[in-house]
Amino acid sequence: MQGLLLLNKPKGITSFKAVTEIKRLTGQKRAGHTGTLDPMACGVLPILLGKATALSGLLLDSDKRYTAAVRLGTTTDTDDITGNIISQNRVDVTCERLEDALSAFTGKIMQRPPMYSALKKNGVRLYELARRGETVDIAEREVEIFSLNLLSGPDANNVFEVDTRVSKGTYIRSLARDLGEYLGCGACLDSLCRTYAGGFPLSRCVSLERLSSENIGGYIINEEEAVRRLREVCVTFRQAVRFCNGGQLSFDRIDLGKPENGELFRVKHSGRFLGIGTADCENSCLAVRCIINYPEGSD
Numbered sequence: 001m002q003g004l005l006l007l008n009k010p011k012g013i014t015s016f017k018a019v020t021e022i023k024r025l026t027g028q029k030r031a032g033h034t035g036t037l038d039p040m041a042c043g044v045l046p047i048l049l050g051k052a053t054a055l056s057g058l059l060l061d062s063d064k065r066y067t068a069a070v071r072l073g074t075t076t077d078t079d080d081i082t083g084n085i086i087s088q089n090r091v092d093v094t095c096e097r098l099e100d101a102l103s104a105f106t107g108k109i110m111q112r113p114p115m116y117s118a119l120k121k122n123g124v125r126l127y128e129l130a131r132r133g134e135t136v137d138i139a140e141r142e143v144e145i146f147s148l149n150l151l152s153g154p155d156a157n158n159v160f161e162v163d164t165r166v167s168k169g170t171y172i173r174s175l176a177r178d179l180g181e182y183l184g185c186g187a188c189l190d191s192l193c194r195t196y197a198g199g200f201p202l203s204r205c206v207s208l209e210r211l212s213s214e215n216i217g218g219y220i221i222n223e224e225e226a227v228r229r230l231r232e233v234c235v236t237f238r239q240a241v242r243f244c245n246g247g248q249l250s251f252d253r254i255d256l257g258k259p260e261n262g263e264l265f266r267v268k269h270s271g272r273f274l275g276i277g278t279a280d281c282e283n284s285c286l287a288v289r290c291i292i293n294y295p296e297g298s299d
Contacts, residue, residue, distance in 0.1 A: 001026045002050030003220040008205035009037050009045040021208060023046050025216045034059035034198055034226075039175075040082050043194030044202050052223035054290035055276070059226055063146065065165040065196035068189060070176040072158040075186035078116040079173035089185045091158045095150075098160060101182050102148045105175065109138040114173045143170040159190050199229060215289070223292060224266065224273040231257075232266045233277065238294040240269035243277065248285040256286065261297070267293045 009018050015036045023031045031055045034046045043066070048056055073091040076083030115135065116127045129136060153160030164172070173189045180187025195202045206219050229244040233254055235243060243249055256265065259279035265286065267274045276289035 001028050001217060002052055002223065003048075003221050004052060004223050004226050005047045005049065005216070006205045007045045007047055007198050008202060008207045009042055010208055011042045012039060014039050018208065019047055019159050022049075022211075024215075025211055025213045026220075030079060030296045032056050032177065035064065035195060036079070038192070040080060040189075041192040041194065042216060043192075044197040044200055044205055045194075046198045046200060047251060048223060048226065052259055054228070054292060057199040058276070061168050062198050063165060063167055063172070063196075065163070066150070066172055066196060067161065067163055067195055068172050069159050069161045069191040070187050071156060071190040072160070072183065072187045073185050074158075074188050075177070075180065076104060078188075078189045079114045079171075079177040080189040081191075083188070084088060087186055091154070091185045093154060093158075093183050093185065095154075096147070097183065098154065099150060101124050101179050102150060102162065104182060105179060106148045108144045109140055110138045111171065111178065112138050112175050113171050114177070124252065133180075141169065143167050144173070145170065157188065159288060163195075165196070174224045213285050222273065227264075230264050230266050230276070232268055234268050235274075237269060237295060240263055240267075240274055243267055243286075243288060244274060244291050244294050246288055246291075248280070248283075248287050249277070251284040251286070254286060264289060268269065272296060 005022060007018060009015060015033045019031050019033050023029065026049060028049045030053050031047055034048065034056050037043060037045055046059055070083060072093060073089045075085060075086045095186065141234040145158050146165040148162055148164045151161040151163055172192055176187050176189040233256055235254060239249055256279065259281065261279060261281040264281040265277045267277045272293060272295060275291040276295055278289045280287050
């Protein structure tokens with residue numbers, strides 16, 4: 001099987017475990033997700049199968065949207081409710097003060113990733129260092145919070161819920177932690193659901209419990225859907241064969257309009273999605289980024 005499966009990952013399992021289960025159901029050895037969700041989180045997890053895994057990096061770069069519950073007054077070593085509690089503090093936060101905090105974190109901000117993350121320091125993943133009791137300096141990096149809107153709360157348990165759309169590389173656990181520090185009482189992430197990723201909303205996703213080896217094929221969609229946002233260029237059969245063999249296509253023989261250097265294009269022949277090309281404006285050609293399918297009749 002080859003294509004794209006839009007999974008609503010359940011709480012309680014890792015993204016790796018979810019992919020392993022999809023491999024078992026499809027019998028496909030090549031499969032990969034396009035953006036890790038923590039075990040405590042649920043929501044949109046696009047999974048690419050077969051040769052379509054070559055498109056994974058393109059979905060990783062996309063913006064994401066979440067519904068997050070944040071618990072004020074509690075800090076943990078993981079920055080979420082599953083970790084060991086570091087402190088529990090008195091909470092005296094008005095709705096006005098909370099709205100002010102949300103506004104302060106909207107836009108481009110510097111963020112320090114959590115210690116319990118898959119990022120590496122000197123070749124070792126941070127969560128491995130954390131489990132050994134080691135602490136290291138983690139550099140801040142720029143991320144963008146496009147929107148951060150209060151949905152409800154704080155309630156009697158000091159939990160409030162927000163809807164947020166963020167750039168790639170943004171950690172919602174870090175956002176919860178930093179909001180708590182800004183408010184002076186500390187905070188951690190209480191629950192998380194990814195509602196949009198890779199251009200796909202949660203409403204298009206299927207739950208793991210609904211899938212079986214007999215029906216999963218019906219939920220796999222064409223991998224081209226994963227890159228539908230890219231402009232399309234149609235090529236002749238000879239150009240398709242050349243492209244799929246790794247050859248560059250001259251700008252004067254294809255219709256790209258006015259491409260930007262490095263711009264990505266969906267390359268197609270007779271309606272068939274072949275792969276991704278990269279505009280090389282310096283050399284006036286379309287270079288191969290990845291090949292997914294070959295033109296029919298090229299064997």
